Amino acid sequence: xxxxxxxFGRGRKAHTSEDAPQLARELEATVAEAERLVAAGRxxxxxxxxxxxxxxxxxxxxxxxxxxxxxxVGANKRLAQLKKTxxxxxxxxxxxxxxxxxxDLGNRDQALExxxxxxxxxxxxxxxxxxxAEVYLxxxxxxxxxxxxxxxxxxxxxxxxxxxRALRARVLMGLLYxxxxxxxxxxxxxxxxxxxxxxxxxxxxxxxxxxPKGRTEAEEDIEVLLDGAEDRxxxxxxxxxxxxxxxxxxxxxxxxxSPKLFAAAAAGIGRRLRIEQLAAIGGGGRxxxxxxxxxxxxxxxxxxxxxxxxxxxxxxxxxxMRRLMVEGKFGRLVLVPAGNCTVAARAPRSVTxxxxxxxxEMVVTASRADGSAEEE
Amino acid sequence: MEVILNRLEKxxxxxxxxxxxxxxxxxxxxxxxxxxxxxVAALAGDLVTExxxxxxxxxxxxFKRIVLSATTGDLVVVDCGTVYLVVITAVGSEAFYIEIDSxxxxxxxxxxxxxxxxx
Numbered sequence: 008x009x010x011x012x013x014x015f016g017r018g019r020k021a022h023t024s025e026d027a028p029q030l031a032r033e034l035e036a037t038v039a040e041a042e043r044l045v046a047a048g049r050x051x052x053x054x055x056x057x058x059x060x061x062x063x064x065x066x067x068x069x070x071x072x073x074x075x076x077x078x079x080v081g082a083n084k085r086l087a088q089l090k091k092t093x094x095x096x097x098x099x100x101x102x103x104x105x106x107x108x109x110x111d112l113g114n115r116d117q118a119l120e121x122x123x124x125x126x127x128x129x130x131x132x133x134x135x136x137x138x139x140a141e142v143y144l145x146x147x148x149x150x151x152x153x154x155x156x157x158x159x160x161x162x163x164x165x166x167x168x169x170x171x172r173a174l175r176a177r178v179l180m181g182l183l184y185x186x187x188x189x190x191x192x193x194x195x196x197x198x199x200x201x202x203x204x205x206x207x208x209x210x211x212x213x214x215x216x217x218x219p220k221g222r223t224e225a226e227e228d229i230e231v232l233l234d235g236a237e238d239r240x241x242x243x244x245x246x247x248x249x250x251x252x253x254x255x256x257x258x259x260x261x262x263x264x265s266p267k268l269f270a271a272a273a274a275g276i277g278r279r280l281r282i283e284q285l286a287a288i289g290g291g292g293r294x295x296x297x298x299x300x301x302x303x304x305x306x307x308x309x310x311x312x313x314x315x316x317x318x319x320x321x322x323x324x325x326x327x328m329r330r331l332m333v334e335g336k337f338g339r340l341v342l343v344p345a346g347n348c349t350v351a352a353r354a355p356r357s358v359t360x361x362x363x364x365x366x367x368e369m370v371v372t373a374s375r376a377d378g379s380a381e382e383e
Numbered sequence: 384m385e386v387i388l389n390r391l392e393k394x395x396x397x398x399x400x401x402x403x404x405x406x407x408x409x410x411x412x413x414x415x416x417x418x419x420x421x422x423v424a425a426l427a428g429d430l431v432t433e434x435x436x437x438x439x440x441x442x443x444x445x446f447k448r449i450v451l452s453a454t455t456g457d458l459v460v461v462d463c464g465t466v467y468l469v470v471i472t473a474v475g476s477e478a479f480y481i482e483i484d485s486x487x488x489x490x491x492x493x494x495x496x497x498x499x500x501x502x
Contacts, residue, residue, distance in 0.1 A: 301441075308441040315433035319426050319451060319458075329452040333434050336444040360450070 034064050038275075041073045050077045069275045072373040079372075082112055093121070097128050099135075106138045110145045111254075116329075118142040133170035136162045140179055141255075148186070148255045150344075151240055153233035156183060160229075174200050178210070182252050187236050188243030189227040190218050209250040217248050264348060264374045266296040272373035273298030277352070280366040283338070284353040287345075287374070288313050295348055296374070309351035313342055316349075332360045339363060345371045384493060387486050388413040391470065394482060398456060398471045402490065403427055405465060418471060427460055427469040448480075459483055463490040 037060035044053035057073040064070065086108055092101040102125040109118030122139040129135045143159035146152070160183065166176040177196040184193035197214050201207060221244045236242050246252040264287055273285040277298065284299035286309040294306045316331045333340040334356060341363040342351045350367045384402055391400045392413045399414030407428035414420055434446055449460040461468045461483060468487045 304441040308437040308443075311433055311437040311440075315430055316451065318429065331452070332448075332450045333438075333446050334448045334450075335438065335446040337438065 030064075034060070034067055037064070038067065038069045038073075041070060042279075045073055045076060050080055053077055069272070069373070072272065072276065072369045075372045076369065079112070082108065086112075093124070099125075099129060099132070102128075103134070103138060106142065110142060115142060115146045115149065118145065131169060133166040133173045133176065136166035136169065137173060137176050137179065140166065140176070144179060144183060145255050147183075148242075148246055151237050151242070153230075153237045156187070156233050159183060172203055174204055178251065182246060182249045182255070184227075184229070185218070185221060185249050186242045186244050186246040186252070187229070187232040188221070189229060189232055190221045190244075191227050192229065193221075194218060213248075213250050221248075264295050264371065269296035269370065269374040270298050272370040276366050276369050276373070280354065280362055281358055282352045282354045282363060282366050284351075285367075285370060286310075286351045287371070288349045288351065299353075305351075305353065308340075309342065309349075312340070313349045313351065316342060330360070330364055341367065343367045384411050384490065387468075387489050387493075391482065391486050396473045398473050399423070400468065400470045400486075401427070402463075403431075403467045403469055405431075405467070407432070410466060414471070423458075423469065423471065426458065427467065430458075431460060431467060461487040463487050466490060 037056060041053045041056040041060065044050070044056060053073055054077050057070040057077075060067060060070045061074075086105065089101050089105040089108070092098050093105065102121065106118050106122050106125065109115070109121060119139070119142045122135070122142045125135045126132075126139055140159040140162035143155045143162060147155035147159060160180070163176045163180050166173050170176075177200045181193040181196035181200070184190070184196065194214065197210055197218070200210055201214065204210075232243075246255055269285075269287055273282070273296075276282070277285055282299070284297075284301070284305040286297040286302075286306045287295040288306070288310050289295045294310065297306045299305065312331065312333065316328050319328070328344055330344075331342040338353050338355045339358065339360060340351065340353045341360055342349055343364050345367070348371075350371055352363050352367050352370075354363050354366075388400045388402065388411060391397050399412070399418045401412035401414065401420075401423060402410040403424060404410055407424065409420065409424045412420055412423075414423065430449055430451065434449055438444070438446060445462065447462055451458040455473075457472045459468075459470045459472065459480070461470075468483070468490055470483050470486075
């Protein structure tokens with residue numbers, strides 16, 4: 008009966024076990040149709056089918072994944088328009104929108120690339136340097152590599168050199184200092200913002216009510232605090248408690264991966280793409296979810312390789328890791344960073360790396376579905 | 384071995400390549416100026432050791448190839464028997480693997496497989 012509840016949602020007319028084969032076929036046909044339309048590039052129709060299907064099968068993970076995939080594609084169209092705009096002419100607004108979109112979509116590397124180009128074209132713009140800092144901060148809060156925080160401070164400092172009244176730079180500096188456990192430093196920046204903008208009620212409230220309760224160190228040695236957060240893969244204070252901080256941590260905080268949804272998505276998407284084993288690993292190498300055969304062995308292997316890849320990213324000036332693929336007689340093992348976790352999958356060698364990575368993206372997207380799905 | 388790396392070096396997408404023994408020693412290398420020889424060797428050695436160790440622990444066969452894709456390019460490690468071919472590419476594309484595999488095949492003929500699986 009649990010299976011039926013899970014499949015057809017709560018609060019709906021109870022189905023009997025006799026209905027199950029018929030309804031399962033119906034669901035499978037709906038999913039197949041939606042996915043066929045996605046594959047054909049008919050996104051609007053695919054969304055319609057998936058939305059209608061979700062009314063009947065409210066917890067169908069694969070239908071939810073179709074909708075989220077299409078949303079991402081939609082965003083990509085706007086990204087392409089903005090990219091064309093900045094290719095055609097120097098347009099500060101287009102740059103800023105493009106960077107913000109990349110950050111919101113979690114495309115931090117692309118965001119950085121655009122931001123650096125923005126600085127190249129507008130070297131004396133404090134706003135450009137602040138945008139670069141935002142990208143570094145987004146990356147810092149997702150991965151907690153100290154070098155990103157240092158780069159953000161450098162960009163913010165440059166912005167303040169160009170414009171000492173750049174309030175956004177000070178607000179962001181305060182956000183970083185608060186998060187790493189340096190409320191005294193944060194307080195100095197907040198005081199300066201409030202001096203220039205005394206009507207900022209949210210920041211005032213934060214200064215008066217939240218700031219004094221934050222965890223702090225006796226001596227606020229920024230370097231030590233940054234290294235400590237990187238080693239522990241944990242921040243002393245929650246950045247989302249800071250005004251405007253939620254935007255940077257949505258992926259880390261709100262994007263919690265549901266093991267139940269992961270297992271359901273892995274079963275559906277994994278089967279279709281012939282993925283045999285799947286695992287999600289959280290910060291610090293903590294297994295979050297695993298699906299497929301020989302779960303323990305696979306999660307141990309994935310954790311070990313993930314730790315190596317993270318070390319590589321930290322110590323090698325090679326950019327941020329996009330994915331790691333290992334190939335052998337056992338098939339292909341692919342690891343992909345996904346915000347606050349890494350997901351890994353193993354499939355036969357006949358399945359391309361791109362296809363496995365795409366499957367992983369879909370599983371993660373579906374596993375991070377909104378709260379309603381968590382109620383299962 | 385140097386001839387093989389020299390040939391790879393001529394490819395526009397290759398930023399560097401090296402041959403590393405299964406003990407992690409650099410046998411020969413051709414790296415672009417911005418790449419740190421020791422860092423690349425250490426990274427490749429670490430990857431090989433951990434991946435090989437992890438696969439063995441999980442009861443799998445040894446790996447044939449590792450591709451670490453990063454924002455600035457890929458790091459590719461190919462098992463060539465007693466040595467590993469490490470290639471750093473500028474932009475990631477599986478199309479490059481044909482060239483890398485060809486170089487690896489030549490290396491395999493030069494350095495046939497021995498007892499290198501104990502990592």
